Amino acid sequence: MSKLLSIIVPCYNEEETVEPFYREIQKLESFFIQEEIRIELIYVDDGSRDQTLARIKELRMEDARIRAISFSRNFGKEAAIYAGLEHAKGDLVVLMDVDLQDPPHLLPEMYRHIKEGFDSVATRRVSRKGEPPIRSFFARAFYKIMHKISKTEIVDGARDYRLMTKQVADAILSLGEYNRFTKGIFGWVGYKTKWLEYENIERTRGETKWSFWKLFLYSIDGMIAFSTAPLAISSFFGIVFCFLAFLLIIVTIFRKAVYGDPVSGWPSLVCIISLVGGVQMFCVGILGQYMSKTYMEVKKRPIYLVKEEL
Numbered sequence: 001m002s003k004l005l006s007i008i009v010p011c012y013n014e015e016e017t018v019e020p021f022y023r024e025i026q027k028l029e030s031f032f033i034q035e036e037i038r039i040e041l042i043y044v045d046d047g048s049r050d051q052t053l054a055r056i057k058e059l060r061m062e063d064a065r066i067r068a069i070s071f072s073r074n075f076g077k078e079a080a081i082y083a084g085l086e087h088a089k090g091d092l093v094v095l096m097d098v099d100l101q102d103p104p105h106l107l108p109e110m111y112r113h114i115k116e117g118f119d120s121v122a123t124r125r126v127s128r129k130g131e132p133p134i135r136s137f138f139a140r141a142f143y144k145i146m147h148k149i150s151k152t153e154i155v156d157g158a159r160d161y162r163l164m165t166k167q168v169a170d171a172i173l174s175l176g177e178y179n180r181f182t183k184g185i186f187g188w189v190g191y192k193t194k195w196l197e198y199e200n201i202e203r204t205r206g207e208t209k210w211s212f213w214k215l216f217l218y219s220i221d222g223m224i225a226f227s228t229a230p231l232a233i234s235s236f237f238g239i240v241f242c243f244l245a246f247l248l249i250i251v252t253i254f255r256k257a258v259y260g261d262p263v264s265g266w267p268s269l270v271c272i273i274s275l276v277g278g279v280q281m282f283c284v285g286i287l288g289q290y291m292s293k294t295y296m297e298v299k300k301r302p303i304y305l306v307k308e309e310l
C-alpha cells in the first residue's frame with residue numbers, strides 16, 4: 001500500500017530558496033516511485049515580507065502536491081513547525097529547512113531506518129564548519145549546561161531535520177505549550193530514535209534569520225522550558241549566605257568579648273550589602289523569568305494565526 005509523506009518546510013523571507021528547494025525534492029522522484037510514496041509538500045510561510053508566498057503560488061501551478069499555510073505575521077519557526085504538523089495528513093512526516101542546510105538526499109536513508117522499525121530518524125551535524133567561533137563556543141556551553149540541569153535529552157548539534165511516524169508527530173502536537181522549544185520537545189516525547197550524522201552545510205542563498213542576540217534569548221527559553229534548576233539557585237544562595245552570616249556573628253561577638261574591639265568597618269558593611277543585594281536581585285530575576293513564561297502560558301493564546309491556506 002502506498003504511503004503519504006508530508007514534507008513540512010518553514011519559510012521566513014525565503015523568496016530565493018523556495019524554488020531551489022523544490023527542485024532538490026524533485027530529484028528524489030524516482031525514490032518516491034520506487035518505494036510507492038506519495039508526497040505532499042507543505043510550505044509554511046511564517047509571515048514573510050518578501051515574495052515568498054508568491055513564489056510558492058507559482059510552484060503550486062506546476063505541482064498540485066504543494067500546499068501552503070500563510071501566517072498573519074511572523075510567529076517564529078517553532079510556531080511554523082507546529083502549524084505544519086497540525087496540517088500534515090501523512091503517515092510519515094518530515095521537517096526540513098528550506099535553505100537546503102538539511103540535505104534532502106538523506107531522505108532515502110532516513111526512510112530505510114523507519115522501515116527497520118524506528119519511530120523517528122533525527123539528524124545532527126558533527127561539525128560547525130563555517131560558523132563564527134564565538135557562536136560555536138556559546139552553543140557548546142549551552143548544551144553542556146542543559147545536559148547538567150535538565151533531565152530531557154537535548155543533543156548537541158541536533159537539527160530539526162527529522163523523519164517521523166504519524167504517532168510521533170501526534171505526540172509532539174499533544175504538547176500544546178506556547179513557549180515551544182522543539183529540540184527539547186523531541187527529546188521529551190521519546191520513542192525509538194535513530195541518529196544520523198552529517199557535516200555542516202553552509203547556506204548558499206538568502207541569509208540566516210538568527211542573530212547572536214536572538215539565539216541567546218532562545219537558549220534562555222530552552223533552559224526555562226526544560227529545567228527548573230535555576231529556581232534552586234536562590235535556595236542555594238540563601239543557605240550559603242545564612243551560613244556566612246552565622247560565622248560572622250560568632251566572630252564579631254568573640255572579638256568584642258575577648259579583645260574589646262570597637263565595632264568598626266562600614267566599608268565591609270557596604271560590600272556585604274551590595275553583594276547580598278545583587279544576589280537577591282539575580283534570584284528575583286530568575287523567578288521573574290519563570291513567572292513571565294507562566295503568564296504567557298495561562299493566557300492560552302493561539303500559537304499561530306493563519307491568513308491564507310492553499
Ligand code: UDP
Nearest residue numbers: 010011012046076077080097098208209210
Ligand atoms: N524560519 C521561520 N521563521 C523564523 C525564522 C526562520 O520559519 O522566524 C525558517 C527559515 O525560513 C528556515 C529555517 O526556519 O527554513 C531555519 O532558519 P535559518 O536557516 O535562518 O536558521 P539557521 O539555519 O541559520 O539556524
Ligand code: MG
Nearest residue numbers: 097099101203
Ligand atoms: Mg539555515
